[in-house]
Every structure is written in structure tokens, then in C-alpha cells.
Amino acid sequence: MSDAVAAPQDARIEGATARRQARNLPFQFNGNGFEFFRIWIVNILLSIVTLGIYSAWAKVRTQRYFYGNTRLDDSSFEYLANPVAILKGRVIAFACLVAYSVANQVSVTLGLVALALFLLALPWMLVRGLSFRNHNSAWRGVRFGFDGTYGGAAMAFVVWPLLGALTLGLLIPLAVHRQQRFIADNSRFGTTRFELKVGVGPFYMAFLVVLAIAIIGGLLGVLLGTAVPLLMPVLMTAAYLVLFAFISVRLTNLTYGNLHLGANRLQSRYDLGSYLLLMLGNLLGLVLTLGLFYPWAKVRNARYAAEHMSLQAGDDLEGFVAARQQEVSSLGGEMGELFDVGVGL
Amino acid sequence: MSGSASPPILGSYYAGSSRPTPARLLVEEGAVQVRDGDQLLAGPVPLDAVAISSRLGNTPRMLRFADGGSFETADNAAVDRLLSGSGRRHGLVHRLESSLRYVLLGVLVTVLFVWGGVRYGIPALAEGVAFALPESVSRQVGQGVLDVLDQQVLFPSELAEDERARLRERFAPLLQRDGAPIRLEFRRAAEQIGANAFALPSGTVVFTDQLVTLAGHDEELLAVLAHEIGHVERRHGLRQALQGSALGLVVMTVTGDLSSVSSLVAAIPVLLTQLGYSRDFEHEADRFAAELLAEQGIDARRLGEILARLERAARTCPPDEEPCPQEAGGWTRYLSTHPPTAERRRLLGDF
Known part of the structure; x- marks a missing residue:
């Protein structure tokens, strides 16, 4: 880590585009499980005492802990969200969630109306959520940003998945590719845009492997399960875990590993074996401690991510300029979180 | 040791772009300034005009100036000294997190709350709400x-x-x-x-x-x-x-x-x-x-x-x-x- 980290200090060349040797800059994560455990438990304690109001501050503290402990080229990331904005978003989102679940319980038609409204609001929630997250993430005092539109999000997250379902899954890899492209290509650091340079082919390859794992796992489960009935649930669970790990690993490598920012490019080297070990360790820890292992699991995940990613820097990383400030409300982001809308990036 | 001559805090200064400038933050007579050698990068402004991020574990601190510039330092102890010297209330949550007694209390309250709330609180609350509704x-x-x-x-x-x-x-x-x-x-x-x-x-x-x-x-x-x-x-x-x-x-x-x-x-x-x-x-x-x-x-x-x-x-x-x-x-x-x-x-x- 030492030579890469010390480099920018003596690079006092005027003009940001001064070309230098491409450097491979590792990410570093300096968090510690016990330290985060204390933060986590105090977060919960205060959230309980304040009847949930503190949970917005708790979220900011958690995010700040993980951002602040992640370093690149000797500078750490920053999470800048205002807890009051998050609290407002949470209150409104919670009211909507209650209305949604009550509508579902009350009658089938009302449930369908609620679902339609939810689908209409989904793209908006995604765009606002990504805007809020990016706008409040910064490195070296320069904020990230997101410029996606409602239409773009509607295509990527509603229309393409629907087409995927209508074609019995044939277009699902294409839909996933569109979604990742939508998220990446609309994101920027300061005024510089990210770009996802990968075709749809690798997504189809990954899809085929997923199918193969599912089929082989299912067949093995049934075949061995009829011989030794006790093995069936064990094998099914194992197949499920492998499937889950494979999708995480491949999707992360495809999306992060092909992410370009100006002359720089991210590299992602997740691999299935070590990721499975990480997941099994976390699961075991959580089950054995009845959930108290949770903070350590989060720290382990963050460390794994940092250790398996790096930035291939094509310039000195000094030319990124902050964009003009504008405020972004948290509402969409909190809605997305409450409705469990997964956004992977 | 009065506040007027505290030792400088070392860190990096960013002035609206990702170019880091190694810098020192000095406090003289209640005014904060950031310097790189002889060159003045920010300030002098009163300490109250600087937004200082709260202590969180050992993560670096950010001191944000009104003009958009920011100063990053890993020297948490020096920033804490700076804040306590100014009489600003700070770091209450960090002190809770550092105290093993409060952490243990947190574990206890959490376990009791989750168990009691799930076992008795939620059913009682749901019963109350269900019968309050028509x-x-x-x-x-x-x-x-x-x-x-x-x-x-x-x-x-x-x-x-x-x-x-x-x-x-x-x-x-x-x-x-x-x-x-x-x-x-x-x-x-x-x-x-x-x-x-x-x-x-x-x-x-x-x-x-x-x-x-x-x-x-x-x-x-x-x-x-x-x-x-x-x-x-x-x-x-x-x-x-x-x-x-x-x-x-x-x-x-x-x-x-x-x-x-x-x-x-x-x-x-x-x-x-x-x-x-x-x-x-x-x-x-x-x-x-x-x-x-x-x-x-x-x-x-x-x-x-x-x-x-x-x-x-x-x-x-x-x-x-x-x-x-x-x-x-x-x-x-x-x-x-x-x-x-x-x-x-x-x-x-x-x-």
C-alpha cells in the first residue's frame, strides 16, 4: 500500500490531466467489528428510547462509519446525508407502507390498485433514492451525483423486467444489463460521468451458469434425497447458497469491474470460493449468537469488498471538479428502502 | 496552555476539486485558518463558522468551510481538543459508544425490548388497535x-x-x-x-x-x-x-x-x-x-x-x-x- 498511497503528495504538477504511469490503487477498509458493535448497539438503544426517531441518525452514523473507514489513495470516503431529511422520508414512506399492506389485507381489488400505484411510483423512488445516495457520498470533498430520469428508470426497472417475465426469462439477463447500465451511466463523480463498458453477452453466460447450478443442484437433491431423505434439505440449502453467492460474485465483478471514470477504471476480483466462506462464516456467526454477530458480519463484508477491489488510475486523480450544489430530498430513497427495492451498485 | 497557541493539526485541504494539498490547520485567537507553508488556503474564520463532523470511531474528521473547501485530518484527538477548548458540546454519542457500561446496557435493553416487545408488546398493541377500529x-x-x-x-x-x-x-x-x-x-x-x-x-x-x-x-x-x-x-x-x-x-x-x-x-x-x-x-x-x-x-x-x-x-x-x-x-x-x-x-x- 505504501508507494501508491504516498504518490499524490509529491505530485505537485499544475494542471490536472498530467499523464503519469497507470497506478493500481487498492481500496482499504480500516473498520473493526467490536468498534462497530458498540456503535450499532448504541444506535439501537437510542432508537428504542426515542421510539424510532433516532433511527435516522443511526442510519447516518452507520453509513459514515463504513464510508469513513474506506480509503482510496490515502483519502477516505464521506457520507454527508442530513438525518432530518432521512427522518422525513421514513415517516412518509412508513405511512405508505402501512396503507399498502392494509389495502392488500382489506380486499383483492384494492390490493391490485395499490400494486399499480406502487409500480408507477417505483421508477421515481429509484431515481430519488440513487440521487440522494450519490449526492451525499463524497471523496476528497467532491460529491458524487446521479442524473437518471423517470423514463429511463421506468424502462430499466419496469418495462424490461416485464418483458423478461413475458418471454419466460429469456430477456431477464438483458433487463439486468439495462438496469446496471442505467445506474452506472447516470452516475457521476463531481462533473465526470461513470461509464459501464460491458456488453450483454457476459450477463447471458452468467445466466446459463445460474441455470446449470439450479438444475444440477435440484437433480442431485432429488436423486440423493430419495436414497437418504435427510440429505435432501441439506443439498437444497447448499445449492441455494452457492446460487446466491455465484450471482453476487458475478454481478459485482461484471458491474464494478467494467466501471470507467474518465481515464480510470475499477477492478473487481470477487471469487466464489472465498465469498462462499465469507457467507458461511457470517451465517454461522449470526445463528450461533442469535444475531449479535451482525456488526461483525457487516464489517467482514466491507473488508472483503475493499480487499477485492482496486482502482486502475490512468491519471493523478486530481482533476475531478465538484458540481454546482443542489439539494436532494430523501423521500424516494427511504421509500425504496422500506419497500425493499434492491438497487445494486 | 491557552487556546491561542495550540499546535497545528496536520491534514489535507480540498478546494472544490479532488486535488489534495497537504496543509496545517491553525487556531489563533479563536479564528481558524488553513495554511500550506506560507500560503493561506482558508480562513481566518471564527471556529463557529466551520462545520466539524462528529467523532465516529477512528474515522477521519472533516472540517467544512462556508466557501466549499474542506480539510480532512486523521488526528481525532486534536480536533476533540479544539472543540472542548471552544466550549461546544460535542461527542455525546461517541462517549456512549466508548463506555463499556453503556454498551452492556444497550445489549440488555435491546434483548429485553426485542423479546418483551415481540412476546407481549406487539400482541397487546395489535389487540388494542383491532378493537379500537370499527x-x-x-x-x-x-x-x-x-x-x-x-x-x-x-x-x-x-x-x-x-x-x-x-x-x-x-x-x-x-x-x-x-x-x-x-x-x-x-x-x-x-x-x-x-x-x-x-x-x-x-x-x-x-x-x-x-x-x-x-x-x-x-x-x-x-x-x-x-x-x-x-x-x-x-x-x-x-x-x-x-x-x-x-x-x-x-x-x-x-x-x-x-x-x-x-x-x-x-x-x-x-x-x-x-x-x-x-x-x-x-x-x-x-x-x-x-x-x-x-x-x-x-x-x-x-x-x-x-x-x-x-x-x-x-x-x-x-x-x-x-x-x-x-x-x-x-x-x-x-x-x-x-x-x-x-x-x-x-x-x-x-x-
Whole structure:
């Protein structure tokens, strides 16, 4: 880590585009499980005492802990969200969630109306959520940003998945590719845009492997399960875990590993074996401690991510300029979180 | 050591771009300035005009100036000294996090809150809310469910017309009492449902032909009806829905988010808790039935008898072996929506 980290200090060349040797800059994560455990438990304690109001501050503290402990080229990331904005978003989102679940319980038609409204609001929630997250993430005092539109999000997250379902899954890899492209290509650091340079082919390859794992796992489960009935649930669970790990690993490598920012490019080297070990360790820890292992699991995940990613820097990383400030409300982001809308990036 | 001549804090300064400038932050006579050698990068401004991020573990601190520039330093101790010198209140949450006593208190409160809240708080709250709402809300829950069931697993009853009429008459005393109006339906059920009865929150109680055939005495069917009326009157449908939502909220408070690892693991305790709630409802409906039957001069043990019959039928025990041999492994009770029949019969005998 030492030579890469010390480099920018003596690079006092005027003009940001001064070309230098491409450097491979590792990410570093300096968090510690016990330290985060204390933060986590105090977060919960205060959230309980304040009847949930503190949970917005708790979220900011958690995010700040993980951002602040992640370093690149000797500078750490920053999470800048205002807890009051998050609290407002949470209150409104919670009211909507209650209305949604009550509508579902009350009658089938009302449930369908609620679902339609939810689908209409989904793209908006995604765009606002990504805007809020990016706008409040910064490195070296320069904020990230997101410029996606409602239409773009509607295509990527509603229309393409629907087409995927209508074609019995044939277009699902294409839909996933569109979604990742939508998220990446609309994101920027300061005024510089990210770009996802990968075709749809690798997504189809990954899809085929997923199918193969599912089929082989299912067949093995049934075949061995009829011989030794006790093995069936064990094998099914194992197949499920492998499937889950494979999708995480491949999707992360495809999306992060092909992410370009100006002359720089991210590299992602997740691999299935070590990721499975990480997941099994976390699961075991959580089950054995009845959930108290949770903070350590989060720290382990963050460390794994940092250790398996790096930035291939094509310039000195000094030319990124902050964009003009504008405020972004948290509402969409909190809605997305409450409705469990997964956004992977 | 007065504040006027504190040693400089080392760090990096960013002036609106990602170019770092190694810099020193100095405080002279209450004014903050950032310098790179002789060059003045920011300030001097009063300390109050600088936004200083709060202490969080050992993460670096950011000092933000009004013009958009920011100063990053890893020297947490120096920033804390700077803040305490200025008399600003700071770092309360960090002090809680650093104190082992408060952390232990946190663990204790969390465990008690989660256990107590889930075991007693949520059911009590849901009961309060369910009965505070007008009865019509409770009846709205699960509208259209019977239509779906009729399409898939229920068929028109094949019981003789006069048998059904006789039963309706026999049931009349229970149906015509004050309280929620109850509608009675008979259906032949598909194989996988078999002998059963269930109540919908709207007040419809469905008996399957198989259950009517299985019963050894009319009073056993009356006992089942009393139990199902209990589900309706005690608004179990609405309460179940409310408890499910509240449980999700508790999970979110504890995990703080819904990331993949946690949701995979959280699903199991949530399911087990919901099964526990379901068993509590069965006990409550049993108690309700016992009281209602007593009013009618019927022995509450009739309910226990039909429950035992149902269990024997489900497990294909030898017809008159009493009691039906217990299944191995007592822990499986926690995986069931209904409490063990033996326990229910014991409690019904006690009423």
C-alpha cells in the first residue's frame, strides 16, 4: 500500500490531466467489528428510547462509519446525508407502507390498485433514492451525483423486467444489463460521468451458469434425497447458497469491474470460493449468537469488498471538479428502502 | 496552555476539486485558518463558522468551510481538543459508544425490548388497535378469499339436504347470539384439506363434509363452531395482519437495513414468531369456545374430543387407540400453526 498511497503528495504538477504511469490503487477498509458493535448497539438503544426517531441518525452514523473507514489513495470516503431529511422520508414512506399492506389485507381489488400505484411510483423512488445516495457520498470533498430520469428508470426497472417475465426469462439477463447500465451511466463523480463498458453477452453466460447450478443442484437433491431423505434439505440449502453467492460474485465483478471514470477504471476480483466462506462464516456467526454477530458480519463484508477491489488510475486523480450544489430530498430513497427495492451498485 | 497557541493539526485541504494539498490547520485567537507553508488556503474564520463532523470511531474528521473547501485530518484527538477548548458540546454519542457500561446496557435493553416487545408488546398493541377500529374494518380482511378457495380446493357440499338443514337448526343457538353475525357454509374439500373447519374474518364459517362425517356427536360440531366464532369475534384476522407489519418494523430497527445476509437469516425468526402468534390465537379461540359452550350447557371437552379425532384421522392412528402415540421430537411443536392437541385438550379439561 505504501508507494501508491504516498504518490499524490509529491505530485505537485499544475494542471490536472498530467499523464503519469497507470497506478493500481487498492481500496482499504480500516473498520473493526467490536468498534462497530458498540456503535450499532448504541444506535439501537437510542432508537428504542426515542421510539424510532433516532433511527435516522443511526442510519447516518452507520453509513459514515463504513464510508469513513474506506480509503482510496490515502483519502477516505464521506457520507454527508442530513438525518432530518432521512427522518422525513421514513415517516412518509412508513405511512405508505402501512396503507399498502392494509389495502392488500382489506380486499383483492384494492390490493391490485395499490400494486399499480406502487409500480408507477417505483421508477421515481429509484431515481430519488440513487440521487440522494450519490449526492451525499463524497471523496476528497467532491460529491458524487446521479442524473437518471423517470423514463429511463421506468424502462430499466419496469418495462424490461416485464418483458423478461413475458418471454419466460429469456430477456431477464438483458433487463439486468439495462438496469446496471442505467445506474452506472447516470452516475457521476463531481462533473465526470461513470461509464459501464460491458456488453450483454457476459450477463447471458452468467445466466446459463445460474441455470446449470439450479438444475444440477435440484437433480442431485432429488436423486440423493430419495436414497437418504435427510440429505435432501441439506443439498437444497447448499445449492441455494452457492446460487446466491455465484450471482453476487458475478454481478459485482461484471458491474464494478467494467466501471470507467474518465481515464480510470475499477477492478473487481470477487471469487466464489472465498465469498462462499465469507457467507458461511457470517451465517454461522449470526445463528450461533442469535444475531449479535451482525456488526461483525457487516464489517467482514466491507473488508472483503475493499480487499477485492482496486482502482486502475490512468491519471493523478486530481482533476475531478465538484458540481454546482443542489439539494436532494430523501423521500424516494427511504421509500425504496422500506419497500425493499434492491438497487445494486 | 491557552487556546491561542495550540499546535497545528496536520491534514489535507480540498478546494472544490479532488486535488489534495497537504496543509496545517491553525487556531489563533479563536479564528481558524488553513495554511500550506506560507500560503493561506482558508480562513481566518471564527471556529463557529466551520462545520466539524462528529467523532465516529477512528474515522477521519472533516472540517467544512462556508466557501466549499474542506480539510480532512486523521488526528481525532486534536480536533476533540479544539472543540472542548471552544466550549461546544460535542461527542455525546461517541462517549456512549466508548463506555463499556453503556454498551452492556444497550445489549440488555435491546434483548429485553426485542423479546418483551415481540412476546407481549406487539400482541397487546395489535389487540388494542383491532378493537379500537370499527368492526367493519376487521370484516374487510380477507375479502375474496373464499372465491379463490372455491375455485381451487373447495367443491359444493355433497351432504344430504336435510342433514344440512338439521345441522343449521342445531347450530342456531350459537349463530343467533349477540355479537358478530356468522354465516355458515358447507363444502366438500379436496383431499389435501380433508376434515377441517375454518373461519374467515368476514364472519363466514366453513365446515367441510369430511369434518361433519368424522364427528361422533353433534355437540362436537357445535364446539368447533364455537372455536371458529372465537376467531371472528376476537378479530384474529386483522390482528394477525397488524402483528405481521409490526414485526417487520422491529426487524428493521434492529438490523438497520434489509441487506441480503440479514434478510436471509431474519426470515427464520420472523416465521417462528408468526407461528407462535398463530398458536396464541388458537388458545384464545379455545378459551372463547369453552366459555360459549358453558353458556349453552355443553361440556368444553367436546372440543377436545373432536380435536383428538382430527389428529387420529390425520395421522392414521389405529381407530380407538387412546391416546394417539406422540410424534418423536417435542421441538416440532414450534414449527406448527396450531398448539399440540394434547396441550389443548388438557387446557380445555381445566376450563
